Amino acid sequence: KACVKSECVCFCSCWLLQVTALERQVFDFLGYQWAPVMINFFHIIVVVLGLFGVIQYRSRYVILYLLWTLLWVGWNVFVSCLYLDLGGLSKDSDILTLGVSSHRSWWKDNGPRCESDGLPSAGWRKWEPTPALSCWLEYQYVEVLHCIVQLLVSVSLCHTLVSE
Structure with missing residues (x-):
């Protein structure tokens, strides 16, 4: 059976959302956020429930996904504002770690093409990574790019679901 265009778009968008969310999940775990x-x-x-709703024609699951998407868009806007220090928010706050750890974005020390000397700190008992000297793309912009990808895919999926 050939796939209907809107169902194929929904499936591909859901798949892309899952892959990008899982990737984001891994790096948030690494940063203890x-x-x-x-x-x-x-x-x-x-x-997953939204995809199930589309495949099984269950409108309640699709509506749940659409409502969640509003919250998801708000979350991604909030995270973007946080990392860009907009609206009185600061990327140095402990909001994302819920105050239970002192960690931060994994990308801060491991960003794309970051150069550091990699030498241990002065103390011999405790090794701490040295701060990155220069990066091709600073960590806050990597985090904002994650949010932008999530927003674009979510909005395109919602547009497809609503236009059906």
Whole structure:
């Protein structure tokens, strides 16, 4: 059976959302950012339910996904504002770690093409990574790009679902 165009778009968009959410989940775990880990987890579940709703023609699941998408868009706008220090928010706050750890974005020390001397700190008992000297793309922009990808795919999927 040939796939209807809108169903194919929904399936591909859901698949892309899952892949990007799982990738984001991994890096949030590495940075011990617990608020995004929990929200990404719920997002992954709701996307699966939304896909199930599209495949099985269950409007309640599709409506649940559409409502969740409003929250997801708000979350991604919030995270973008946080990393860009907009609206009184600061990327140095402990909002994303829920105050239970002192970690931050994994990309801060491991960004794309970051150069550091890689030498251990002065103390011999505790090794700490040295701050990155220069990066091709700074960590806050990597995080904002994650949000932009999520927003674009989510909005395109919602547009497809609503236009059916």
